[in-house]
Amino acid sequence: MKREALLFVPGLLFGIGLAISGMSNPAKVIGFLDVGGGAWDPSLAFVMVGAIGVFTVMNLLVHRRERALNGAPLPGSKSSTGVSPRLLFGAAVFGVGWGLSGVCPGPAVADLSTLQPEVLAYLGAMVVGMVVAQRLFALDVPQEAAPPGPEEAAPPLPQEAGEPDPQG
Numbered sequence: 001m002k003r004e005a006l007l008f009v010p011g012l013l014f015g016i017g018l019a020i021s022g023m024s025n026p027a028k029v030i031g032f033l034d035v036g037g038g039a040w041d042p043s044l045a046f047v048m049v050g051a052i053g054v055f056t057v058m059n060l061l062v063h064r065r066e067r068a069l070n071g072a073p074l075p076g077s078k079s080s081t082g083v084s085p086r087l088l089f090g091a092a093v094f095g096v097g098w099g100l101s102g103v104c105p106g107p108a109v110a111d112l113s114t115l116q117p118e119v120l121a122y123l124g125a126m127v128v129g130m131v132v133a134q135r136l137f138a139l140d141v142p143q144e145a146a147p148p149g150p151e152e153a154a155p156p157l158p159q160e161a162g163e164p165d166p167q168g
Contacts, residue, residue: 007070015110021047024110026102033099086137093129 022028031041111119
């Protein structure tokens with residue numbers, strides 16, 4: 001239970017950071033994205049540079065570990081498949097949705113506490129979009145997390161010296 005409580009701390013820090021930086025304010029985000037409209041607000045660029053710096057340091061530290069703080073195995077190495085059309089399409093849809101609404105999914109979850117109808121509609125549409133994408137692209141559980149099928153079952157263990165052979 002103590003380890004699970006520890007996992008609450010990064011989420012809390014993330015939420016506090018979103019609130020302090022203004023990332024949960026759609027008007028501020030749209031002001032940042034409005035580069036050519038005359039009302040450009042560059043302040044979120046400093047937030048992004050700070051976030052990239054923190055991510056870089058933490059990524060280097062995490063990849064030196066074999067297990068997460070809660071004892072779970074860390075995800076595998078970086079993808080070797082490179083940039084795919086599906087990745088580019090997903091990034092474009094994400095960017096267009098963020099630009100049109102001024103809300104990023106992380107801050108939208110933080111804004112859920114306001115119970116504003118706009119936030120609830122956004123999160124509902126986001127969940128519907130995730131379900132549609134999962135069905136459309138047949139996204140499944142990662143292979144390492146899926147239980148082995150009959151053809152993937154582990155081979156039998158070798159017999160210890162002196163043990164009787166159960167088949168003979």
